[in-house]
Amino acid sequence: MLPTMVANTLGYLTIFFEEEAFEAALGVNLTIVLVIVTMLVEIGKEYAKTTSYIMVQLWMIVSVMMPFLEVVLQTYAFHLRKSSKKVNDEIPKKTGMKHWISDEGLAKQKDSVLNIEEVRNRKLRVITWILKKGILVGYLSFVAIFFITGMVSKEAALDEKTNE
Template structure:
């Protein structure tokens, strides 16, 4: 036999470590040894009983893991033993007893199940043992998902700050982005490098994108407030500070009280048009920040966890790699 999925295709051998035993049939017939025998033994026909050959092997298996659905992924690692040479017509591979004597809890995975079956590998008879490995979600939930979700919620709560605390709003969201970026890099460094994006990467990138949108919206809203031409009150090192409107608005206000009726009418028309447009933009931006952004985040969180838990609790069946192994 050949261990097919090992580095050097290790073969079975018959050496001093091999143990051969006679499995006596319960109804076997025997007779006493004749007078010419020097031992007091029973003699029986070997064709009526079986011989058992056993040997212990320690091999390093080559298993391909798909990390795309990390940490909801389940991996199938297998032992593939095939016949050597042209011995197919002399050997029947019959799955019998399979015992897993190792620990069920491993460093990164735990054993979810195992099975053995017959299959065909490169036109040869094969005996396949498959082991299904899964991950514990609690560790990842407490160290990755829960902290990132809490940081995203903290960043969103800044939408309910008063306009007076604009600087604090920007500072909180930028701090959230910095912490999320640091966590993203640390999580990525602990995982194998892959050419494809993993589920945890999608989660981290989405949470990193939320505070960026918040900063963008608050900056845009603050700019619209400046266009209103009113005295603005800001927070300066814990003290209130008033800022005069920008120059272009000041010029418009001077035209509003012009003695020239034509100039005054044009100024009034421009003033109210600008004010209506700004009010609509402010309302739309506030709607995005207070309603649309949390709605999209809630939909993403729900979809992500429903899909992930469906993969976790209903993993692909053993034998999915080789459909003949059922």
């Protein structure tokens, strides 16, 4: 479990990479997913189908989901940033375009671009919050619940053995 926690910590740190290092962050997280899946397969071969095996599988599945969600959300945020730059570059100039001759038409076009930008910025803020806080809080909550459940079930098993 410690290797998966270290891998997930490294994957989480990719959230703080610069926007230009998107490919590096993507590569790190996909490598982490592959490593954890490999560990999951190897553990599946070694353990019998017991309660502890099910708990280990649950741990590994959640450990795979964390970097996977980071990849999906970082990719979506990258797409939003990239499309935002495209829209800003494509705002038509007044000169040389017949349907943009009036100042009203240009103002309406800029207003619609600003509304699109507001929506994109709101989406980016939500994605950033999920990446920086939501995934971390969710993962730490899972770790706490996982270990508390393990301690309670271990204590119940010990009580059962002493009563026999």
